[in-house]
Amino acid sequence: MESIFKKISVLFIVLLCFNCSSGDDSPQPNPNPDPDTNPNPNKITTYDADVKAIIDAQCVRCHTVPAQNGAPFPMRNYTETIVGVNRDLVLLVKSTGANVMPPEGRLPQATIDIILDWEADGFLEK
Numbered sequence: 001m002e003s004i005f006k007k008i009s010v011l012f013i014v015l016l017c018f019n020c021s022s023g024d025d026s027p028q029p030n031p032n033p034d035p036d037t038n039p040n041p042n043k044i045t046t047y048d049a050d051v052k053a054i055i056d057a058q059c060v061r062c063h064t065v066p067a068q069n070g071a072p073f074p075m076r077n078y079t080e081t082i083v084g085v086n087r088d089l090v091l092l093v094k095s096t097g098a099n100v101m102p103p104e105g106r107l108p109q110a111t112i113d114i115i116l117d118w119e120a121d122g123f124l125e126k
């Protein structure tokens, strides 16, 4: 029992060390890894004023009813878009990988920043 505990402690310490050393030299895929990033702290970003236009222009052609191109849920209004938020909308929009939304390619950073700002302000409707 005690030896298992020791092994786990050693493993934990080793993991901690790995964590420390994996920092600066590895490439950063995401320029804004902090979910609390607030690109525009002087502005309160809301769905109605800022985000709806982006979703309508970039997402609703697939995320609608009936769904187009296999999009798994609609985002025609605030309530439906919050369903998307709970399914990693922010992560997918800022992704630099193949899972990026929209699938054709990452939005301009300025547009992504509006969505990050919306997140920082608490996903307000209005």
Ligand code: HEC
Pocket (backbone or CB within 6 Å): 055, 058, 059, 060, 061, 062, 063, 068, 069, 070, 071, 072, 084, 085, 087, 088, 089, 090, 092, 093, 099, 101, 102, 103, 104
């Ligand atoms: C060309 C069609 C298309 C467009 C445009 C599109 N999506 Fe999607 N979306 C999909 C498809 C298909 C899936 C499911 C497959 C996948 O996860 O890659 C999906 C999945 C998602 C998911 C994850 C659902 C889950 O639970 O796995 C989110 C969140 C999402 N999209 C958000 C967005 C946002 C936000 C936009 C606009 C910025 C957008 N999508 C634009 C087709 C699209």
